[in-house]
Amino acid sequence: MPLVFAGACSHAPGITGRAHLADPAIRDEFYSHYHRLRGALEAAKPDALVVVGAEHFANFFFDNMPAYCVGMADFYEGPIEDEEWLGIERQRIPGAPDLSKRLITRVMDDCDVAYAQEWKFDHGISVPLHFLTPRYDLPVVPVNINCQEPPLTPLHRTWAFGRALRKACDAMPERIALVGTGGISHWPCTPDSGTVNEAWDRDFLDKFVNNRKDDLLAYTDEQVYREAGHGGFEIRTFIAIAAATEGATGDLWFYAPIPIFAVGCTVATMAVR
Amino acid sequence: MSLYYVQKLLYQLNRDPQVRARFEADPETVLADYELTDEELEAIRKPDIGLLFVLGVNGQLLMHYAAMHRYPWADYIQAMRDGVSEYGKVREGLYAMLEE
Numbered sequence: 001m002p003l004v005f006a007g008a009c010s011h012a013p014g015i016t017g018r019a020h021l022a023d024p025a026i027r028d029e030f031y032s033h034y035h036r037l038r039g040a041l042e043a044a045k046p047d048a049l050v051v052v053g054a055e056h057f058a059n060f061f062f063d064n065m066p067a068y069c070v071g072m073a074d075f076y077e078g079p080i081e082d083e084e085w086l087g088i089e090r091q092r093i094p095g096a097p098d099l100s101k102r103l104i105t106r107v108m109d110d111c112d113v114a115y116a117q118e119w120k121f122d123h124g125i126s127v128p129l130h131f132l133t134p135r136y137d138l139p140v141v142p143v144n145i146n147c148q149e150p151p152l153t154p155l156h157r158t159w160a161f162g163r164a165l166r167k168a169c170d171a172m173p174e175r176i177a178l179v180g181t182g183g184i185s186h187w188p189c190t191p192d193s194g195t196v197n198e199a200w201d202r203d204f205l206d207k208f209v210n211n212r213k214d215d216l217l218a219y220t221d222e223q224v225y226r227e228a229g230h231g232g233f234e235i236r237t238f239i240a241i242a243a244a245t246e247g248a249t250g251d252l253w254f255y256a257p258i259p260i261f262a263v264g265c266t267v268a269t270m271a272v273r
Numbered sequence: 274m275s276l277y278y279v280q281k282l283l284y285q286l287n288r289d290p291q292v293r294a295r296f297e298a299d300p301e302t303v304l305a306d307y308e309l310t311d312e313e314l315e316a317i318r319k320p321d322i323g324l325l326f327v328l329g330v331n332g333q334l335l336m337h338y339a340a341m342h343r344y345p346w347a348d349y350i351q352a353m354r355d356g357v358s359e360y361g362k363v364r365e366g367l368y369a370m371l372e373e
Contacts, residue, residue: 056333061284062277085340149367189332191353230367
Protein backbone atom coordinates (compact mmCIF):
# COMPACT_ATOMS: atom_id res chain seq x y z
CA MET A 1 0.00 0.00 0.00
CA PRO A 2 1.58 3.33 -0.99
CA LEU A 3 2.33 5.72 1.85
CA VAL A 4 -0.93 7.43 2.84
CA PHE A 5 0.31 10.60 4.54
CA ALA A 6 3.43 12.71 5.04
CA GLY A 7 3.88 15.73 7.25
CA ALA A 8 6.34 17.62 9.40
CA CYS A 9 6.10 19.54 12.65
CA SER A 10 8.08 20.96 15.55
CA HIS A 11 8.62 19.15 18.85
CA ALA A 12 10.33 21.58 21.25
CA PRO A 13 9.58 20.90 24.93
CA GLY A 14 8.49 24.48 25.56
CA ILE A 15 5.55 23.96 23.19
CA THR A 16 3.77 22.08 25.97
CA GLY A 17 5.98 22.71 29.01
CA ARG A 18 6.11 26.49 28.75
CA ALA A 19 2.72 26.97 27.08
CA HIS A 20 1.55 29.30 29.88
CA LEU A 21 4.45 31.69 29.18
CA ALA A 22 3.63 32.19 25.49
CA ASP A 23 1.45 34.84 23.87
CA PRO A 24 -1.91 33.02 23.84
CA ALA A 25 -2.92 34.34 20.40
CA ILE A 26 0.10 32.97 18.50
CA ARG A 27 0.28 29.83 20.65
CA ASP A 28 -3.35 28.95 19.95
CA GLU A 29 -2.96 29.63 16.25
CA PHE A 30 0.04 27.28 16.22
CA TYR A 31 -1.90 24.64 18.16
CA SER A 32 -4.80 24.93 15.70
CA HIS A 33 -2.44 23.80 12.93
CA TYR A 34 -1.32 20.79 14.96
CA HIS A 35 -5.02 19.96 15.29
CA ARG A 36 -5.44 20.42 11.56
CA LEU A 37 -2.50 18.08 10.98
CA ARG A 38 -4.14 15.54 13.27
CA GLY A 39 -7.35 15.84 11.22
CA ALA A 40 -5.47 15.24 7.97
CA LEU A 41 -3.60 12.32 9.51
CA GLU A 42 -6.82 10.71 10.74
CA ALA A 43 -8.52 11.30 7.39
CA ALA A 44 -5.78 9.22 5.76
CA LYS A 45 -6.91 6.29 7.96
CA PRO A 46 -3.43 5.00 8.78
CA ASP A 47 -2.80 1.62 10.40
CA ALA A 48 0.48 2.91 11.83
CA LEU A 49 2.48 6.11 12.19
CA VAL A 50 6.20 6.25 11.44
CA VAL A 51 7.71 9.21 13.29
CA VAL A 52 11.15 10.37 12.17
CA GLY A 53 12.57 12.32 15.07
CA ALA A 54 15.79 13.44 16.68
CA GLU A 55 15.88 12.44 20.31
CA HIS A 56 18.01 14.09 22.92
CA PHE A 57 19.91 11.45 24.92
CA ALA A 58 16.86 9.65 26.26
CA ASN A 59 17.98 6.32 24.77
CA PHE A 60 21.05 6.89 22.67
CA PHE A 61 24.25 8.14 24.24
CA PHE A 62 27.89 8.62 23.39
CA ASP A 63 28.68 5.05 24.42
CA ASN A 64 26.96 3.64 21.32
CA MET A 65 25.37 6.30 19.15
CA PRO A 66 23.51 5.06 16.07
CA ALA A 67 23.29 7.36 13.07
CA TYR A 68 19.87 5.81 12.38
CA CYS A 69 17.73 3.67 14.62
CA VAL A 70 14.25 2.23 14.07
CA GLY A 71 12.04 1.04 16.91
CA MET A 72 10.89 -2.58 16.97
CA ALA A 73 9.20 -2.68 20.38
CA ASP A 74 5.80 -3.96 21.49
CA PHE A 75 5.27 -0.65 23.24
CA TYR A 76 7.07 2.57 24.05
CA GLU A 77 6.96 4.77 27.12
CA GLY A 78 7.08 8.50 27.27
CA PRO A 79 7.70 11.18 28.00
CA ILE A 80 10.86 10.34 29.92
CA GLU A 81 11.01 13.91 31.23
CA ASP A 82 9.31 15.13 34.37
CA GLU A 83 5.62 15.19 33.49
CA GLU A 84 5.01 18.55 35.08
CA TRP A 85 8.09 20.06 33.39
CA LEU A 86 6.92 18.90 29.95
CA GLY A 87 3.20 19.28 30.55
CA ILE A 88 2.48 15.78 29.20
CA GLU A 89 1.42 12.76 31.25
CA ARG A 90 3.54 9.63 30.93
CA GLN A 91 1.94 7.09 28.60
CA ARG A 92 2.42 3.64 27.23
CA ILE A 93 2.28 4.00 23.45
CA PRO A 94 1.48 0.97 21.30
CA GLY A 95 4.19 -0.21 18.92
CA ALA A 96 3.90 -2.31 15.77
CA PRO A 97 6.74 -4.81 16.21
CA ASP A 98 5.86 -7.03 13.27
CA LEU A 99 5.53 -4.06 10.92
CA SER A 100 8.74 -2.60 12.38
CA LYS A 101 10.61 -5.80 11.63
CA ARG A 102 9.40 -5.91 8.05
CA LEU A 103 10.17 -2.22 7.51
CA ILE A 104 13.66 -2.53 9.00
CA THR A 105 14.41 -5.61 6.90
CA ARG A 106 13.38 -3.78 3.76
CA VAL A 107 15.21 -0.54 4.62
CA MET A 108 18.37 -2.58 5.19
CA ASP A 109 18.36 -3.51 1.50
CA ASP A 110 19.50 0.07 0.89
CA CYS A 111 20.67 1.54 4.15
CA ASP A 112 22.22 0.26 7.41
CA VAL A 113 20.14 1.03 10.48
CA ALA A 114 20.19 0.01 14.11
CA TYR A 115 17.02 -1.27 15.75
CA ALA A 116 15.72 -1.08 19.31
CA GLN A 117 13.21 -3.22 21.20
CA GLU A 118 13.15 -0.79 24.10
CA TRP A 119 12.76 2.93 23.65
CA LYS A 120 11.62 5.71 25.93
CA PHE A 121 10.24 8.71 24.08
CA ASP A 122 11.42 12.14 25.06
CA HIS A 123 9.80 15.42 24.02
CA GLY A 124 11.11 14.83 20.49
CA ILE A 125 8.33 12.30 19.89
CA SER A 126 6.05 12.87 22.89
CA VAL A 127 5.18 16.46 21.93
CA PRO A 128 4.06 15.55 18.37
CA LEU A 129 2.08 12.53 19.64
CA HIS A 130 0.40 14.67 22.28
CA PHE A 131 -1.14 16.68 19.44
CA LEU A 132 -1.41 14.10 16.64
CA THR A 133 -2.54 10.95 18.47
CA PRO A 134 -3.76 12.26 21.83
CA ARG A 135 -5.60 9.02 22.62
CA TYR A 136 -2.40 7.05 21.94
CA ASP A 137 -4.41 4.53 19.96
CA LEU A 138 -2.37 4.53 16.74
CA PRO A 139 0.61 2.14 16.69
CA VAL A 140 3.87 3.98 16.28
CA VAL A 141 7.19 3.08 14.66
CA PRO A 142 9.79 5.56 15.93
CA VAL A 143 12.84 6.41 13.84
CA ASN A 144 15.78 8.33 15.21
CA ILE A 145 18.44 10.23 13.34
CA ASN A 146 21.34 11.39 15.48
CA CYS A 147 21.17 15.17 15.21
CA GLN A 148 22.72 15.92 18.60
CA GLU A 149 26.49 15.82 18.34
CA PRO A 150 28.85 15.24 15.42
CA PRO A 151 29.93 13.11 13.73
CA LEU A 152 26.47 13.23 12.15
CA THR A 153 25.19 11.33 9.17
CA PRO A 154 25.78 13.39 6.00
CA LEU A 155 22.70 14.91 4.37
CA HIS A 156 23.04 12.81 1.23
CA ARG A 157 22.87 9.71 3.44
CA THR A 158 19.75 11.12 5.09
CA TRP A 159 18.28 11.42 1.62
CA ALA A 160 19.17 7.81 0.86
CA PHE A 161 17.60 6.77 4.17
CA GLY A 162 14.38 8.72 3.45
CA ARG A 163 14.09 7.06 0.04
CA ALA A 164 14.72 3.64 1.53
CA LEU A 165 12.07 4.26 4.18
CA ARG A 166 9.53 5.28 1.55
CA LYS A 167 10.30 2.23 -0.57
CA ALA A 168 9.81 0.05 2.50
CA CYS A 169 6.52 1.74 3.50
CA ASP A 170 5.15 1.37 -0.04
CA ALA A 171 5.96 -2.34 0.01
CA MET A 172 3.88 -3.04 3.13
CA PRO A 173 0.21 -4.04 3.04
CA GLU A 174 -0.53 -1.58 5.87
CA ARG A 175 -1.60 2.01 5.41
CA ILE A 176 1.38 3.94 6.78
CA ALA A 177 1.59 7.61 7.70
CA LEU A 178 4.93 9.38 8.01
CA VAL A 179 5.69 12.44 10.12
CA GLY A 180 9.05 14.12 10.52
CA THR A 181 9.70 16.23 13.57
CA GLY A 182 12.61 18.56 14.18
CA GLY A 183 13.60 22.10 14.75
CA ILE A 184 14.99 24.41 12.10
CA SER A 185 17.27 27.20 13.33
CA HIS A 186 17.48 27.17 17.11
CA TRP A 187 19.94 27.12 19.96
CA PRO A 188 18.07 24.93 22.47
CA CYS A 189 19.07 24.71 26.14
CA THR A 190 21.91 27.24 25.83
CA PRO A 191 22.25 30.93 26.68
CA ASP A 192 21.04 31.67 23.13
CA SER A 193 17.80 29.73 23.68
CA GLY A 194 14.92 31.69 22.18
CA THR A 195 17.01 32.98 19.25
CA VAL A 196 15.55 32.04 15.87
CA ASN A 197 16.98 32.95 12.44
CA GLU A 198 13.64 33.52 10.76
CA ALA A 199 15.07 34.35 7.32
CA TRP A 200 17.14 31.14 7.36
CA ASP A 201 14.12 29.13 8.43
CA ARG A 202 11.88 30.55 5.71
CA ASP A 203 14.54 29.89 3.08
CA PHE A 204 14.94 26.31 4.32
CA LEU A 205 11.18 25.72 4.44
CA ASP A 206 10.85 27.04 0.89
CA LYS A 207 13.41 24.46 -0.24
CA PHE A 208 11.61 21.80 1.80
CA VAL A 209 8.04 22.31 0.59
CA ASN A 210 9.26 22.68 -3.00
CA ASN A 211 11.39 19.58 -2.48
CA ARG A 212 14.51 21.04 -4.04
CA LYS A 213 16.87 18.16 -3.38
CA ASP A 214 20.10 19.82 -4.53
CA ASP A 215 19.47 22.88 -2.38
CA LEU A 216 18.50 20.78 0.63
CA LEU A 217 21.67 18.71 0.36
CA ALA A 218 23.98 21.71 -0.11
CA TYR A 219 24.11 22.66 3.58
CA THR A 220 27.24 21.85 5.58
CA ASP A 221 27.23 21.21 9.33
CA GLU A 222 29.61 24.11 9.91
CA GLN A 223 27.36 26.49 7.96
CA VAL A 224 24.28 25.23 9.79
CA TYR A 225 26.01 25.59 13.15
CA ARG A 226 27.05 29.18 12.40
CA GLU A 227 23.75 30.35 10.93
CA ALA A 228 21.10 28.11 12.45
CA GLY A 229 22.72 26.84 15.63
CA HIS A 230 23.31 23.30 16.84
CA GLY A 231 19.53 22.81 16.81
CA GLY A 232 19.67 23.26 13.04
CA PHE A 233 21.27 19.81 12.72
CA GLU A 234 17.69 18.53 13.07
CA ILE A 235 16.98 19.58 9.46
CA ARG A 236 17.84 15.94 8.82
CA THR A 237 14.32 14.99 9.93
CA PHE A 238 12.81 17.30 7.31
CA ILE A 239 15.25 16.09 4.66
CA ALA A 240 14.24 12.47 5.32
CA ILE A 241 10.61 13.45 4.69
CA ALA A 242 11.54 15.35 1.51
CA ALA A 243 13.39 12.27 0.28
CA ALA A 244 10.44 10.04 1.16
CA THR A 245 8.22 12.31 -0.95
CA GLU A 246 10.78 12.92 -3.70
CA GLY A 247 9.21 14.54 -6.74
CA ALA A 248 6.22 15.83 -4.77
CA THR A 249 5.80 19.21 -3.11
CA GLY A 250 4.11 20.31 0.07
CA ASP A 251 2.31 23.06 1.91
CA LEU A 252 3.61 25.12 4.78
CA TRP A 253 0.58 25.51 7.03
CA PHE A 254 2.21 27.43 9.82
CA TYR A 255 5.53 29.03 10.61
CA ALA A 256 6.28 31.55 13.35
CA PRO A 257 9.18 32.04 15.72
CA ILE A 258 7.81 31.73 19.26
CA PRO A 259 10.84 32.60 21.41
CA ILE A 260 9.60 31.03 24.66
CA PHE A 261 9.24 27.75 22.71
CA ALA A 262 12.86 28.29 21.58
CA VAL A 263 12.16 27.42 17.95
CA GLY A 264 10.49 28.59 14.75
CA CYS A 265 7.26 26.66 15.14
CA THR A 266 6.34 24.75 12.01
CA VAL A 267 3.51 22.61 10.67
CA ALA A 268 3.64 21.35 7.07
CA THR A 269 2.41 18.54 4.90
CA MET A 270 3.96 16.92 1.86
CA ALA A 271 2.00 15.32 -0.94
CA VAL A 272 2.30 11.56 -1.34
CA ARG A 273 1.87 10.08 -4.77
CA MET B 274 38.73 16.51 31.70
CA SER B 275 36.29 13.64 31.62
CA LEU B 276 33.34 15.23 29.90
CA TYR B 277 32.12 11.83 28.75
CA TYR B 278 31.59 10.65 32.34
CA VAL B 279 29.98 13.90 33.49
CA GLN B 280 27.50 13.55 30.65
CA LYS B 281 27.03 9.84 31.33
CA LEU B 282 26.10 10.58 34.92
CA LEU B 283 23.56 13.21 33.86
CA TYR B 284 22.20 10.88 31.15
CA GLN B 285 21.70 8.08 33.68
CA LEU B 286 20.14 10.37 36.29
CA ASN B 287 17.63 11.45 33.67
CA ARG B 288 16.92 8.00 32.30
CA ASP B 289 17.16 5.61 35.25
CA PRO B 290 14.85 6.21 38.24
CA GLN B 291 17.00 3.89 40.41
CA VAL B 292 20.19 5.85 39.77
CA ARG B 293 18.29 9.02 40.50
CA ALA B 294 16.85 7.66 43.76
CA ARG B 295 20.33 6.55 44.87
CA PHE B 296 21.74 9.95 43.95
CA GLU B 297 19.04 11.80 45.85
CA ALA B 298 19.59 9.62 48.92
CA ASP B 299 23.40 9.78 48.87
CA PRO B 300 25.11 11.39 45.88
CA GLU B 301 28.59 10.21 46.86
CA THR B 302 27.74 6.54 46.37
CA VAL B 303 26.73 7.30 42.80
CA LEU B 304 29.58 9.71 42.05
CA ALA B 305 32.09 7.03 43.05
CA ASP B 306 31.04 5.05 39.97
CA TYR B 307 32.29 7.70 37.52
CA GLU B 308 35.76 8.89 36.53
CA LEU B 309 35.51 12.55 37.46
CA THR B 310 37.99 15.32 38.19
CA ASP B 311 37.76 17.43 41.36
CA GLU B 312 36.46 20.37 39.34
CA GLU B 313 33.75 18.22 37.80
CA LEU B 314 32.79 16.71 41.15
CA GLU B 315 32.50 20.15 42.68
CA ALA B 316 30.36 21.43 39.80
CA ILE B 317 28.03 18.44 40.09
CA ARG B 318 27.73 18.59 43.89
CA LYS B 319 27.06 22.31 44.19
CA PRO B 320 25.47 22.25 41.52
CA ASP B 321 27.29 24.86 39.45
CA ILE B 322 25.19 24.79 36.29
CA GLY B 323 27.28 27.53 34.69
CA LEU B 324 30.53 25.63 35.18
CA LEU B 325 28.99 22.40 33.87
CA PHE B 326 28.00 24.33 30.74
CA VAL B 327 31.54 25.73 30.36
CA LEU B 328 32.98 22.25 30.85
CA GLY B 329 31.02 21.28 27.73
CA VAL B 330 27.94 19.45 28.98
CA ASN B 331 25.28 19.31 26.28
CA GLY B 332 22.27 21.43 27.22
CA GLN B 333 19.91 18.59 26.39
CA LEU B 334 21.41 16.80 29.40
CA LEU B 335 22.16 19.86 31.53
CA MET B 336 18.65 21.32 31.44
CA HIS B 337 17.28 18.20 33.11
CA TYR B 338 19.93 18.31 35.83
CA ALA B 339 18.95 21.95 36.46
CA ALA B 340 15.26 20.98 36.49
CA MET B 341 16.07 18.21 38.98
CA HIS B 342 17.44 20.93 41.24
CA ARG B 343 14.22 22.91 40.69
CA TYR B 344 15.70 25.65 38.51
CA PRO B 345 12.96 27.62 36.76
CA TRP B 346 13.71 27.95 33.04
CA ALA B 347 14.88 31.59 33.22
CA ASP B 348 17.25 30.76 36.10
CA TYR B 349 18.73 27.87 34.11
CA ILE B 350 19.46 30.17 31.16
CA GLN B 351 20.93 32.81 33.48
CA ALA B 352 23.13 30.25 35.24
CA MET B 353 24.78 29.38 31.90
CA ARG B 354 25.32 33.07 31.12
CA ASP B 355 26.84 33.59 34.56
CA GLY B 356 29.08 30.57 34.00
CA VAL B 357 30.48 32.00 30.78
CA SER B 358 31.07 35.36 32.51
CA GLU B 359 32.87 33.73 35.39
CA TYR B 360 34.79 30.88 33.75
CA GLY B 361 35.12 31.93 30.11
CA LYS B 362 33.93 30.27 26.93
CA VAL B 363 32.90 26.63 26.62
CA ARG B 364 36.02 24.47 26.68
CA GLU B 365 35.01 21.36 24.71
CA GLY B 366 32.08 19.44 23.30
CA LEU B 367 29.36 20.58 20.93
CA TYR B 368 29.50 24.29 21.73
CA ALA B 369 33.26 24.38 21.12
CA MET B 370 32.81 22.50 17.85
CA LEU B 371 34.28 25.23 15.64
CA GLU B 372 37.26 25.75 17.94
CA GLU B 373 38.48 22.17 17.78
